[in-house]
Amino acid sequence: MKLDHIAYRVKGRHEAAEFFYSMFGYEFGTEFDVEFDDGSKAECYVLLPPINPSILVREGPEIFISDGSPGSIVGDWVEARDGTGGIHHMAYRVRNIDKIVDEWKNLDVEFLTDDVIDCPDDKLRQIFTKPLDYMGGIIIELIERGSKGFCEKSVKDLMNSTKGL
Numbered sequence: 001m002k003l004d005h006i007a008y009r010v011k012g013r014h015e016a017a018e019f020f021y022s023m024f025g026y027e028f029g030t031e032f033d034v035e036f037d038d039g040s041k042a043e044c045y046v047l048l049p050p051i052n053p054s055i056l057v058r059e060g061p062e063i064f065i066s067d068g069s070p071g072s073i074v075g076d077w078v079e080a081r082d083g084t085g086g087i088h089h090m091a092y093r094v095r096n097i098d099k100i101v102d103e104w105k106n107l108d109v110e111f112l113t114d115d116v117i118d119c120p121d122d123k124l125r126q127i128f129t130k131p132l133d134y135m136g137g138i139i140i141e142l143i144e145r146g147s148k149g150f151c152e153k154s155v156k157d158l159m160n161s162t163k164g165l
Helices: 011-024 071-079 097-106 154-159
Strands: 002-011 028-033 042-047 062-068 085-093 123-129 139-144
Touching: 002 011, 002 071, 002 139, 011 028, 011 062, 028 062, 028 154, 042 071, 062 071, 071 085, 071 154, 097 139, 097 154, 123 154
Parallel strands: 002 062, 085 139
Antiparallel strands: 002 085, 028 042, 042 062, 123 139
């Protein structure tokens, strides 16, 4: 298992992204909006870790930053945390997500969905734990990567699974 990405839900994704650019050398990866059935939306940035020049490989986890309109899943989550938000989840890359989910369920870890969320056009598979009280309420994501990076449909399904948290 390896740390894949850290996801922040914030008010002001531009300022948050600027911090990672200037302080840690992260680079802009992509951005997209997630539109929910109620008309609200989340605006998302994916930041890529800097390249280690001696080995020409990106080192470190990706950073996923989202902010949301008032009344959206992301906006409500941020507002419930004094309007500033914070770390929403940490994602760990696994090779066999079904096996890990079964093992964790046997250890009484609960998940926000009954099934792993599949991306329709990639081999990307993801699932969130319920917030872990013994870890300060953080959510852990298990992610089995495909080849295309983040999948907007999967992000929407994952965000929907956190509604009301």
